[in-house]
Amino acid sequence: MGELMTVKDYAQQIAEAIATVVKIDVEIADHNLMRIAGTGRYHKGVGQSMDRQGYVYQEVLRTGHQFVIETPGIHPLCAPCKARGNCSEKYEVVSPINVDDKAVGAIGLICFTEAQAKLIQENQHSYLIFLTKMAETIALKMKEQEFLAGLVSANHYLNSIIDCLEEGLITVDLEGNVLHYNQAAKRMFSGNLLTPKSQLKSLFSAQIVSDILGVGNNIDEVIEREVHIETKKNRVQMVLRALPIDSAEGVKSIGITLRPIDEIGRIVHRLSLQDAGYTIDDFLGVSDTIHQVRERAKEVAVSKSTVLIRGESGTGKEMLARSIHNLSSRQQGMFVAINCTAIPETLLESELFGYEEGAFTGARKGGKIGKFELANKGTLFLDEIGDMPLFLQAKILRVLQERQIERVGGMAPIPVDVRVIAATHRNLEEMMAKGEFREDLYYRINVIPIDIKPLRERKEDLQVLCEHFIKDYNRQLNKDVQFMTEGFRKKLYDYTWPGNVRELQNIVEFAMNLAKDSTLTEDYLSPRLKTIEIQTNLNEFNLEKVERETILRCYQTFGTGVQGKEKAAKALGIGIATLYRKLARYNIE
């Protein structure tokens, strides 16, 4: 039930207005018999309890009906009153103040002279109607007050909700005047840039403002743009979304949300299945060299320095880089991998550094974020860094030194906090000697080197890796393979593993697909394993010829697109980077 007390000032005004017109004192009480308004001799009693004298009021509150008492002090209702028989009141008319059929208080006209009593007595009907109307006015005011309080509280609640959002939220009218914003948006802009009087044009570029206001013309339009915002600390790149707000009168305002790009990256990363969430313990092997690699990885994870992982294709360089990232304090950030061989030289620069809108013909509207920015607060894995063109090597060096990037076509540098893990199978020292790899970059990335030996030099790891892949494919293929025959084991052991662990994984997958019971035998070994064995006996010319033909056949089978290449690499048991190298070497278009 609402409280009459909330409208006590209004009630007092009504009481005084009545008393001035009818020249009779007025007294108003709430449902607790607290006097909330009064005129004449009752005025100074406002705020005091009436429970020792307001017996007529008690009756009205109890019944919810009007009551007229012609003989105050004598009437049976007055029996408990201490002024009984000696009451100064001559006549009293009391009406309930009803809200939603409940008496929340009562209003009365109290006569102290015979003349006043006579006046009311003679016009009793009119006075009762008048008092009822006055009671209704007060009840209405109370309802209105309740409604307003509800609105204020709902508004407060909605504000608290939008202030809880980490996303910045701004609403503007169709002219671009700021209507409202949440605390996150306030924090995003430096100084007093965002205030209730701000205009969009003081927050964003003319092009962005025009794009935002454009959504006001179409209820279905939503735009997404990349923007740079000068925050209190630095310049942050954000994703801006603008959408029309539909109201009863149509679109009258536009909602704008802002979110830092690296935060979006982190969310994608967290939800991405691509990151297998490798831990360093998943990097299997019992050989001394793998033990050392694991120890090294644990040591380097805590540091920010660049790591250079060396190893042939398929030795687990990327897996190791992911494990280092997951072990480090950057694990909440993104792990972004880029293969410098797999991307054409002309695209590599914009892939790494991103570009601004209009940077070149065909550049996407709104520009594009590069891998460096995407990996902000995370790790960038530069696979096959030995294949990076010289001009980009210089740019990478600059990023590592200055910790900021410049987008292609961009004017201002963007600060980035990225740990770089580079990998290569190539002999960088030889490349340096030939002038193919920058010496300064070499020293910069080679701060912490980790070498992963090829599988043929650590065959003691075969067993544990095999068991691991068997377990994996048992689950994936719903099989129950438990054993390997001696023959199967020996074949694996005698093989030279040019494709390293990736090739082993493929061989096990192939065998598991053929396996009919709980044991893997030589029969299930891929014919490729045997073919390659024969090939190793051929002279170099023939070996290359066979390799070229095999790759060509595979390539033609799976198609020349990116997916086709991935499938071909998988079927051949080599990494995609190796496939690209071989395609270039054998001149296969």
Ligand SMILES: Nc1ncnc2c1ncn2[C@@H]1O[C@H](COP(=O)(O)OP(=O)(O)OP(=O)(O)O)[C@@H](O)[C@H]1O
């Ligand atoms: N020590 C290991 N323990 C478990 N799995 C491994 C290990 N080494 C490699 N693998 C597996 O082998 C496959 C190839 O690994 P990865 O892609 O990391 O190799 P890479 O050296 O980066 O290859 P490339 O140079 O061709 O890109 C992956 O499926 C990976 O999980």
